[in-house]
Amino acid sequence: MKKDLIITRLETHSKEWHDFRMNGVGGSEIGDICGLSSPKYNRTINHFHNKVGDIPSTIPDNPKMFFGRYWEDGIAKIWQYHDGSEFGFIDNYKNDRIIRTCRNVNGYVVNPAYPWLFGSVDRLINIKGGVNLLTGEALKTEAILECKTLSYNASRVWEDGLPPSYLAQIHVYMIIFETDYAELAVLRDGNDFFVQSFQRDEELCKTIINISKGWWYNRVLPAKELYAKMQEASKQGNIFEAERIEGEMQRYEPDPDGSAAYSDFMNERFLKTSERMEGTIELFDICKKDKVLKGVENIVNAERDKIKNTILKELVNSGSEGVDFGSLGYVSWNERKGSRNRTMLNQIKEKPSEDVLKEEFGKIDLNCY
Numbered sequence: 001m002k003k004d005l006i007i008t009r010l011e012t013h014s015k016e017w018h019d020f021r022m023n024g025v026g027g028s029e030i031g032d033i034c035g036l037s038s039p040k041y042n043r044t045i046n047h048f049h050n051k052v053g054d055i056p057s058t059i060p061d062n063p064k065m066f067f068g069r070y071w072e073d074g075i076a077k078i079w080q081y082h083d084g085s086e087f088g089f090i091d092n093y094k095n096d097r098i099i100r101t102c103r104n105v106n107g108y109v110v111n112p113a114y115p116w117l118f119g120s121v122d123r124l125i126n127i128k129g130g131v132n133l134l135t136g137e138a139l140k141t142e143a144i145l146e147c148k149t150l151s152y153n154a155s156r157v158w159e160d161g162l163p164p165s166y167l168a169q170i171h172v173y174m175i176i177f178e179t180d181y182a183e184l185a186v187l188r189d190g191n192d193f194f195v196q197s198f199q200r201d202e203e204l205c206k207t208i209i210n211i212s213k214g215w216w217y218n219r220v221l222p223a224k225e226l227y228a229k230m231q232e233a234s235k236q237g238n239i240f241e242a243e244r245i246e247g248e249m250q251r252y253e254p255d256p257d258g259s260a261a262y263s264d265f266m267n268e269r270f271l272k273t274s275e276r277m278e279g280t281i282e283l284f285d286i287c288k289k290d291k292v293l294k295g296v297e298n299i300v301n302a303e304r305d306k307i308k309n310t311i312l313k314e315l316v317n318s319g320s321e322g323v324d325f326g327s328l329g330y331v332s333w334n335e336r337k338g339s340r341n342r343t344m345l346n347q348i349k350e351k352p353s354e355d356v357l358k359e360e361f362g363k364i365d366l367n368c369y
Contacts, residue, residue: 009107013061025212027119027172031165034211044254052223075147079185084133101126111176116216119176122147132181133197144173144182223252308344
């Protein structure tokens with residue numbers, strides 16, 4: 001590990017822990033800020049106001065967090081027996097044959113070159129005996145190891161591959177520790193263990209650095225200064241000045257997105273002063289586009305249901321649980337635990353690029369009725 005890295009050790013969920021997290025962008029937050037998280041769960045607006053300080057930054061501990069930390073040690077231990085094969089860890093464990101080792105950092109790490117970023121990495125893969133499973137080469141620097149537990153429901157977001165927010169989190173840690181390799185060890189549904197390997201993507205690193213730096217220095221820090229001034233104005237009883245500053249501060253808020261978190265945040269702030277406001281042409285056009293998109297969504301959902309039923313019919317006729325396309329991937333029909341319902345898992349490797357998807361979306365005339 002580089003000698004100039006700054007390590008801060010804090011008790012999880014203590015006041016000092018919360019205060020520390022207000023002064024930078026963490027690895028678990030980067031997916032939201034870079035727009036890589038699922039729209040349903042994106043919390044960029046919450047992160048912004050947490051960092052500014054005008055809403056509490058307290059994150060209460062809960063069973064999910066507790067068991068995530070509890071099982072982290074067990075996952076890291078099993079990982080040491082992983083030799084790159086799917087089930088090799090079982091024989092290696094039985095024979096007490098440790099393949100590689102890792103170590104705990106126990107603290108938040110900041111790289112002075114990127115002072116607005118911080119990371120709490122689960123483990124570092126030791127150089128001695130360490131190997132890059134993608135290239136087969138010995139490690140030249142310590143590498144990142146993240147350990148995660150997934151319930152069945154949480155694992156459903158992996159149907160199309162690794163969630164981009166996890167990929168972004170791992171790359172933040174590679175940026176901070178200045179390493180080019182990482183692994184993700186996952187225990188899914190309590191009995192499905194697997195490991196994914198990652199080579200550093202320089203373009204993704206540049207994107208993360210540029211977006212997070214701009215978000216921190218061009219949005220959060222100016223808003224923090226204004227918030228301090230607003231508090232001072234309120235203490236002095238200058239209500240009009242405080243309201244003026246608050247309006248100025250809101251100009252730095254992240255732009256509206258499609259997340260439920262954004263909607264929830266705005267609903268909490270909403271104070272009704274009249275039944276209705278007068279509409280504008282601009283708002284009317286936006287509402288009209290929403291109608292069009294809702295119609296497109298219904299058509300897309302109906303078409304996807306037709307595709308799923310077609311595949312299901314073929315599986316029923318052949319008495320199979322999935323379709324194997326060899327090196328191109330596979331599609332399976334898994335039964336949901338504790339339920340008779342099944343869900344399709346599409347793991348074919350050929351999928352359209354983001355540019356192609358944007359091009360197809362651009363063909364939709366959002367101005368039609």
